Amino acid sequence: MSEQHSEHAEHVVPMSTYVGVFLALLVGTALTTWVAYIDLGAFNTVVALVIAFIKMTLVILFFMHVKYNKGLTRIVIVAAFFWLGIMMTFMLADELSRNWTPTVSSWDTLLPFLF
Amino acid sequence: MNDMAAHGAVHDAHPPGFAHQFEDVQQQRDAGRLGMWVFLATEILFFGGMFTSYTIYRSLHLSAFITGSHLLVVKFGAINTAVLICSSLTMALAIRSAQTGKSKNTIIFWLILTMILGATFVGLKLRFEWYRDYIEQIVPGINFVPHASWGADAGQVEMFMCFYFFMTGLHALHMVIGLGILSVLVWMTAKGRFSPEYNAPLEISGLYWHFVDIVWIFLFPLLYLIGGRYPGS
Amino acid sequence: MSTAIAPPHDVPAEPRVNYLNASYGIKSWLLTVDHKRIGILYLISITFMFMIGGFAASLMRIHLLEPQGALVQPETYNRLFSIHGIVMVFFFLVPSIPATLGNFLIPIMIGARDVAFPKLNLMSWYIFITGSCFVLYAILSGGVDTGWTFYAPYSSTFAHTSVIAAALGIFIAGFSSILTGLNFVVTIHKMRAPGMTWFRLPLFIWSMYATSIIFILGTPVIAITLFLLGLERILHVGIFDPAIGGDPLLFQHLFWFYSHPAVYIMILPGMGVVSELIAAFSRKRIFGYAFVAFSSMAIAVISFLVWGHHMFVTGQSVYAGLIFSVLSFLVAIPSAVKVFNWTATLYKGSISYQAPMLYALGFIGLFTMGGLTGLFLASLAEDVHLNGTYFIVAHFHYVMVGGAVMAYLGGIHYWWPKITGRMYPDVWARIAATIVFVGFNLTFFPQFVLGYLGMPRRYAVYPAEFQVLNVMSSAGASILAIGYAIPLIYLIWSLKYGPIAGPNPWGAKGLEWTIPSPPPTENFEVMPIVTEEAYNYHE
Numbered sequence: 001m002s003e004q005h006s007e008h009a010e011h012v013v014p015m016s017t018y019v020g021v022f023l024a025l026l027v028g029t030a031l032t033t034w035v036a037y038i039d040l041g042a043f044n045t046v047v048a049l050v051i052a053f054i055k056m057t058l059v060i061l062f063f064m065h066v067k068y069n070k071g072l073t074r075i076v077i078v079a080a081f082f083w084l085g086i087m088m089t090f091m092l093a094d095e096l097s098r099n100w101t102p103t104v105s106s107w108d109t110l111l112p113f114l115f
Numbered sequence: 116m117n118d119m120a121a122h123g124a125v126h127d128a129h130p131p132g133f134a135h136q137f138e139d140v141q142q143q144r145d146a147g148r149l150g151m152w153v154f155l156a157t158e159i160l161f162f163g164g165m166f167t168s169y170t171i172y173r174s175l176h177l178s179a180f181i182t183g184s185h186l187l188v189v190k191f192g193a194i195n196t197a198v199l200i201c202s203s204l205t206m207a208l209a210i211r212s213a214q215t216g217k218s219k220n221t222i223i224f225w226l227i228l229t230m231i232l233g234a235t236f237v238g239l240k241l242r243f244e245w246y247r248d249y250i251e252q253i254v255p256g257i258n259f260v261p262h263a264s265w266g267a268d269a270g271q272v273e274m275f276m277c278f279y280f281f282m283t284g285l286h287a288l289h290m291v292i293g294l295g296i297l298s299v300l301v302w303m304t305a306k307g308r309f310s311p312e313y314n315a316p317l318e319i320s321g322l323y324w325h326f327v328d329i330v331w332i333f334l335f336p337l338l339y340l341i342g343g344r345y346p347g348s
Numbered sequence: 349m350s351t352a353i354a355p356p357h358d359v360p361a362e363p364r365v366n367y368l369n370a371s372y373g374i375k376s377w378l379l380t381v382d383h384k385r386i387g388i389l390y391l392i393s394i395t396f397m398f399m400i401g402g403f404a405a406s407l408m409r410i411h412l413l414e415p416q417g418a419l420v421q422p423e424t425y426n427r428l429f430s431i432h433g434i435v436m437v438f439f440f441l442v443p444s445i446p447a448t449l450g451n452f453l454i455p456i457m458i459g460a461r462d463v464a465f466p467k468l469n470l471m472s473w474y475i476f477i478t479g480s481c482f483v484l485y486a487i488l489s490g491g492v493d494t495g496w497t498f499y500a501p502y503s504s505t506f507a508h509t510s511v512i513a514a515a516l517g518i519f520i521a522g523f524s525s526i527l528t529g530l531n532f533v534v535t536i537h538k539m540r541a542p543g544m545t546w547f548r549l550p551l552f553i554w555s556m557y558a559t560s561i562i563f564i565l566g567t568p569v570i571a572i573t574l575f576l577l578g579l580e581r582i583l584h585v586g587i588f589d590p591a592i593g594g595d596p597l598l599f600q601h602l603f604w605f606y607s608h609p610a611v612y613i614m615i616l617p618g619m620g621v622v623s624e625l626i627a628a629f630s631r632k633r634i635f636g637y638a639f640v641a642f643s644s645m646a647i648a649v650i651s652f653l654v655w656g657h658h659m660f661v662t663g664q665s666v667y668a669g670l671i672f673s674v675l676s677f678l679v680a681i682p683s684a685v686k687v688f689n690w691t692a693t694l695y696k697g698s699i700s701y702q703a704p705m706l707y708a709l710g711f712i713g714l715f716t717m718g719g720l721t722g723l724f725l726a727s728l729a730e731d732v733h734l735n736g737t738y739f740i741v742a743h744f745h746y747v748m749v750g751g752a753v754m755a756y757l758g759g760i761h762y763w764w765p766k767i768t769g770r771m772y773p774d775v776w777a778r779i780a781a782t783i784v785f786v787g788f789n790l791t792f793f794p795q796f797v798l799g800y801l802g803m804p805r806r807y808a809v810y811p812a813e814f815q816v817l818n819v820m821s822s823a824g825a826s827i828l829a830i831g832y833a834i835p836l837i838y839l840i841w842s843l844k845y846g847p848i849a850g851p852n853p854w855g856a857k858g859l860e861w862t863i864p865s866p867p868p869t870e871n872f873e874v875m876p877i878v879t880e881e882a883y884n885y886h887e
Binding site for chain 2: 526575
């Protein structure tokens with residue numbers, strides 16, 4: 001039993017992959033910093049976050065070996081982010097819609113005629 | 116009983132570090148890895164509460180957050196990001212050394228390099244960022260003094276600085292805990308505990324370390340680069 | 349009255365080596381990594397915390413005998429209901445079934461030797477004890493008066509009570525929950541015996557798995573919330589501070605994001621116990637096994653989508669309120685599915701009325717009432733009227749006490765022979781179960797009426813016309829207390845004087861009934877290979 005080799009557990013990532021990911025992460029950081037000094041308006045944030053997401057994905061897939069792991073690990077990661085998404089979505093939904101008081105609408109003007 | 120003898124024979128085949136509630140090393144490794152990922156899921160929600168609060172206030176008070184963000188020095192944030200990325204590489208290489216059967220000293224070399232980089236991160240933060248903020252009197256709860264130019268935004272600028280210190284503080288706390296874990300790993304490696312067959316503690320500690328790096332990957336743009344740094348922002 | 353289940357004839361007379369006597373001495377208990385012993389350590393700890401929370405409730409009910417208050421000052425009353433809530437929620441209900449019965453049974457039910465991380469399991473208990481010590485300190489240093497809900501900015505800025513100690517205690521205990529949930533998830537995924545597929549698992553395991561998901565994904569959020577609250581109290585500034593633009597509703601969102609799923613942490617394990625009890629005492633497979641299993645998972649997921657129903661009247665956006673209201677109706681459906689399936693299991697079952705079954709039947713009735721009244725509260729417009737009244741108090745006590753606590757007692761009784769190797773006197777147990785049922789209803793049904801009539805909750809005084817109902821409620825509480833005290837007596841009595849139970853005194857199905865009572869430390873001498881479905885009672 002202990003002699004069995006499990007490919008996914010023992011998969012040794014090649015050095016070149018690690019160095020490649022490392023360089024990509026550094027380039028991403030430099031890019032994020034450089035773009036901040038260029039006026040893209042609202043897009044500054046978008047670009048910065050997109051680069052951050054790409055960096056995170058690289059770290060998860062390669063440094064954290066998720067590319068070589070079974071499905072359960074991925075389900076755990078997806079679930080955690082999905083739940084974070086639930087928290088953000090519903091909370092923002094409240095905070096951002098709090099001032100949407102309905103203005104006088106057709107119902108209100110109709111009422112005196114109905115009753 | 117009968118299977119005690121059989122169990123004893125199997126026992127010799129198990130490497131050091133094998134825990135007997137498991138059937139085999141593979142099961143133990145899978146369980147350890149799943150356990151660490153589940154723990155990281157809890158950390159995503161833990162930091163997530165602060166990220167969510169940040170998102171809400173940023174959308175409600177964008178101009179104040181921009182003002183606050185411009186109080187931070189991008190250079191140090193960027194350098195620290197690079198430092199952490201290097202430390203993730205060295206951590207991955209430490210694990211790889213164990214997997215490929217390199218000597219104890221090689222593994223320890225990479226682990227200590229990771230620790231040095233992590234300590235550099237914390238040191239840079241303390242000396243060049245937090246201490247500077249203290250001198251400039253923008254530390255909420257300690258000596259925060261609003262600048263006149265902030266006008267009505269002053270309260271929310273202090274709010275931004277609260278987020279800055281709480282989020283980077285919590286992150287730094289996780290780094291320090293990581294340094295503690297790394298020193299334990301160095302000790303375990305020195306004792307000869309790790310081999311290509313058994314290196315799970317290295318692997319799962321690596322997962323924790325990379326997670327802390329990922330948190331910073333998001334903190335950098337979200338705290339330092341709000342509203343951009345171009346002229347007129 | 350009932351079909352008595354005959355004890356087996358081959359009860360061993362000589363004491364065997366089992367997990368209780370395998371090693372002696374306090375060190376062997378305080379440094380144990382045996383999940384069964386850890387379950388017992390938790391059992392003792394939470395019983396103690398239950399008594400503290402119950403004592404606070406007793407003082408409250410005595411105080412409410414009179415409209416102007418019979419016992420304490422209003423400030424003290426505020427501390428009593430806060431401590432009652434904090435202790436009962438975080439230090440009794442949340443750990444109750446998971447940490448005691450879950451720890452004891454999960455490895456056995458899936459055919460494993462122990463949980464995945466036994467040392468982490470022990471650490472969980474020590475973390476729980478540490479958290480409890482902080483809360484006990486908070487109580488002894490004057491208590492907290494913020495309610496168990498700790499709403500900011502009162503808790504962050506204006507309260508002069510031991511908020512930090514209490515919050516720290518809960519924060520620390522939260523880590524105990526997280527680690528327990530983590531342990532259970534990994535154990536259930538990775539350590540099932542050969543042949544124990546997901547759909548052969550006892551429904552108790554499904555419930556514990558769903559509960560563990562909530563532990564893992566919800567608890568960290570209350571942790572960060574209380575952490576931020578503590579920081580704000582220390583620094584006198586923070587993200588909930590209105591002076592710098594802080595939104596009090598932010599605290600409430602973060603708080604309830606955990607605390608609503610937390611109520612499902614409290615009820616799901618109880619539902620799992622009830623599935624086991626109904627199956628065993630009807631000698632029948634649970635009707636619609638897959639539906640019950642999936643309902644547990646559905647409850648775990650949907651529970652995270654409804655927290656805003658605690659905030660309908662706080663100034664939350666009406667549009668968000670509408671969404672939360674609809675989703676809150678949705679979450680009732682899987683619970684209803686379970687109630688239907690339990691009832692269908694009873695139909696044409698061979699039913700016996702031992703004490704565990706009485707608790708299970710009580711659960712079905714009382715949980716249904718509590719759950720249905722939850723629907724009244726999920727209706728936005730109705731909640732405007734009922735929020736902040738005793739209707740809410742009655743609702744959650746029906747599900748928490750009439751539901752979760754009764755399931756807990758039923759489970760303790762059912763598995764008592766397995767845990768201790770002794771049988772308790774069922775006559776006394778049935779008497780106690782009946783007293784609990786009567787006392788409970790007398791305590792809390794009048795509170796539905798009081799709430800509907802408008803009596804506010806968390807008030808130390810009330811209008812005189814509500815006195816009769818309050819006295820009824822307090823009378824019920826004293827009966828309930830007696831009902832809880834009686835099992836304490838006979839269960840402890842049974843440890844020394846109860847008849848020795850064999851491996852399967854109930855004649856039930858399940859891996860736990862195939863091993864000796866009490867079990868040996870390693871649970872199974874030979875790893876079981878599972879070939880049959882769960883609840884394989886031959887008709």
